[in-house]
Amino acid sequence: MKALQYRTVGAAPEVVTVPDPEPGPGQVLLRVTAAGVCHSDIAVMSWPAEQLPFPL
Secondary structure, rough: EEEEEEEOOOOOEEEOOOOOOOOOOOOOOOOOOOOOOOOHHHHHHOOOOHHOOOOO
């Protein structure tokens, strides 16, 4: 399936292909037909690497 990932600090997010998820026992798999980027996502993508509190 396709995913939008922010993989490199300072670069634009990339559309990549990732494995289809497999639900485990007691889980369900939902089809997402639309998603958006919130203002917080845009803010995080503007931070320099030293400000990111987590690895990409």
